[in-house]
Amino acid sequence: MKFLTSLTFIAKYILIGLGFAALLILLMPNRFGFSFNQQQTVIPIKPDNTSEMLATAKAAVVTLQVQSKAYPINSRQCFESVQSFNNQQNACRFFNNGSGVIIDEHGHLVTSAHVVTFSSRGQVFDQAETLLVEFSNGLKTTAEIVGLDLESDIALLKVASDKTPFLPLSSKDLQVGDPIYAIGTPYMGFHQTITSGIVSAKFFAKVSNYLQIDAPLRTGNSGGALINAKGELVGITQLSTQEGSEEKLLQSFAIASSDVAVIVAQLQTNGEVARGWLGLNGEMSLNLESIVQENQLSNEQTNKLKDEISKLPFSQGIVVTGINRGGPADEAGLQVLDIVTEVNGKPLYSTSDLLGAIWNKKPDDKVKVTYWRDGNKLQSEVVLGIKN
Numbered sequence: 001m002k003f004l005t006s007l008t009f010i011a012k013y014i015l016i017g018l019g020f021a022a023l024l025i026l027l028m029p030n031r032f033g034f035s036f037n038q039q040q041t042v043i044p045i046k047p048d049n050t051s052e053m054l055a056t057a058k059a060a061v062v063t064l065q066v067q068s069k070a071y072p073i074n075s076r077q078c079f080e081s082v083q084s085f086n087n088q089q090n091a092c093r094f095f096n097n098g099s100g101v102i103i104d105e106h107g108h109l110v111t112s113a114h115v116v117t118f119s120s121r122g123q124v125f126d127q128a129e130t131l132l133v134e135f136s137n138g139l140k141t142t143a144e145i146v147g148l149d150l151e152s153d154i155a156l157l158k159v160a161s162d163k164t165p166f167l168p169l170s171s172k173d174l175q176v177g178d179p180i181y182a183i184g185t186p187y188m189g190f191h192q193t194i195t196s197g198i199v200s201a202k203f204f205a206k207v208s209n210y211l212q213i214d215a216p217l218r219t220g221n222s223g224g225a226l227i228n229a230k231g232e233l234v235g236i237t238q239l240s241t242q243e244g245s246e247e248k249l250l251q252s253f254a255i256a257s258s259d260v261a262v263i264v265a266q267l268q269t270n271g272e273v274a275r276g277w278l279g280l281n282g283e284m285s286l287n288l289e290s291i292v293q294e295n296q297l298s299n300e301q302t303n304k305l306k307d308e309i310s311k312l313p314f315s316q317g318i319v320v321t322g323i324n325r326g327g328p329a330d331e332a333g334l335q336v337l338d339i340v341t342e343v344n345g346k347p348l349y350s351t352s353d354l355l356g357a358i359w360n361k362k363p364d365d366k367v368k369v370t371y372w373r374d375g376n377k378l379q380s381e382v383v384l385g386i387k388n
Contacts, residue, residue, distance in 0.1 A: 053231040054181060054194055058136050060102045060167035060233075061192060061225045062159075063185040064111060064143075067130040068094040068118050080120045094118045094126075099184035099224030100133070100157065101233060102166040103264070109133070109157040110169075110236055110260060111223030113148050116155050124150060133159050136192045147267030151207045151275070153238060154260060155223075156267040167225060169257040169264070170232040174199050174211060182215040182237050182252070184224025200251075204356040207275065209256045211235050217252040226254040236260050262360050276361035276384030278369075279327025282318035284350055285309045285339060291319050301337065308339055308372055317341045317372070318348050332380040334371065342370035358384065 070091040071077045078092040098115030102108070116128045131143040143157040174180070178199045185191055197215035204210070213226065217237050226235030235254035266273045283291050288309065292302050309317065317339040323330050334340075340348060343357035344367050358367060363386040370379045 057167055057227050057231045058183055058192055059165035061183045062100045063134040064098045064100050064115055065132040066096040066116055066128040068126055069129040077125055097220055098222045101225045102164050103169055104166050107159040107164050109159055111155050112238055113150050113153045113155040115223050116145060147271035149263050149273040152263055154263045156264055167233045169261045170234050171258050172232055172234055174234055179229045180213055181227050184221035184237060186218035186220040204352050207359050208259045211254045211256055213252050233257055274363055274386055276358050276363055276365050277387040278329050279324040280320050280329040281322035283321050285317040285319055286315050295321055305337060315349050316347055318354050328382050328385045332382040339372045340369055344368055
């Protein structure tokens with residue numbers, strides 16, 4: 001009987017020990033080498049195809065080496081541009097380099113106009129005689145100029161080769177903060193480099209919509225490709241601002257592809273771009289003091305203009321300071337000191353807004369101009385002309 005009692009006592013504590021061990025294994029299975037089949041959420045990692053996308057885009061971007069015709073050594077061009085001569089020279093030539101993008105299957109190539117032209121004292125005196133085009137794979141060919149637009153600084157070329165890789169101009173509207181990549185050949189010593197960044201700002205200047213980007217651009221990048229994260233051609237790189245030492249880049253810019261497409265369409269057809277012209281000069285309504293001084297307004301005119309401006313939303317309106325006699329605005333009945341507030345329903349707050357409202361309009365296109373005069377809101381239809 002005593003033996004059975006002892007055996008029961010031992011069995012009891014063995015069972016307690018086994019239960020405690022099972023509890024530990026259940027709570028900390030990994031520590032004891034056990035695992036249980038539990039469903040876990042697995043987040044798939046997508047492969048990064050950025051390099052593949054960039055390689056595809058890069059194939060359509062080219063390096064340009066440009067040469068002028070020969071000029072007599074005693075010509076004005078040589079005298080103003082060549083730093084030094086030697087006794088054996090009897091002529092001089094000029095050279096440029098830059099980048100370009102093939103935009104269609106026919107071998108049309110877009111670049112910056114300043115890459116394929118030559119200037120002295122801010123005036124273009126000639127365009128390229130020889131254009132050598134080099135692809136990213138090292139193949140070379142030649143090109144000829146189809147058309148130039150100096151105002152937008154865009155040139156359209158045609159390469160001699162067929163079946164070249166191309167990157168069509170995209171109509172996508174980028175937003176500030178969107179990621180971008182710039183492809184080009186800076187300094188000729190760095191063949192087909194890629195820099196990246198974001199869109200820092202968007203603005204209109206002169207005749208084009210620009211993208212300010214923080215991807216570095218240097219000499220030679222002009223005319224290169226600006227692409228988005230999908231590899232679409234969203235801009236043509238143009239210029240950058242630098243410190244006086246030219247060592248530190250401050251800002252970089254590109255023309256939006258949607259604008260380039262409008263320019264290219266005219267260059268293909270006409271070899272040049274004809275833009276609509278209003279035939280008036282104006283100043284922002286905010287600059288009242290400047291308008292008064294420059295136009296030598298009387299006290300009566302000043303008070304009247306000030307009263308007109310005060311009735312408008314803050315900073316809206318362009319005060320007409322000059323009318324070209326016989327021009328489109330003159331023919332439509334506009335007068336000096338009219339305050340133009342809208343063009344085709346688009347409010348105007350700056351002279352850039354005024355230019356932007358007609359930048360893609362052609363001569364003979366019609367626009368509706370809304371303006372204020374003597375407290376009355378008026379509207380005229382203006383038939384755009386062409387500036388001589």
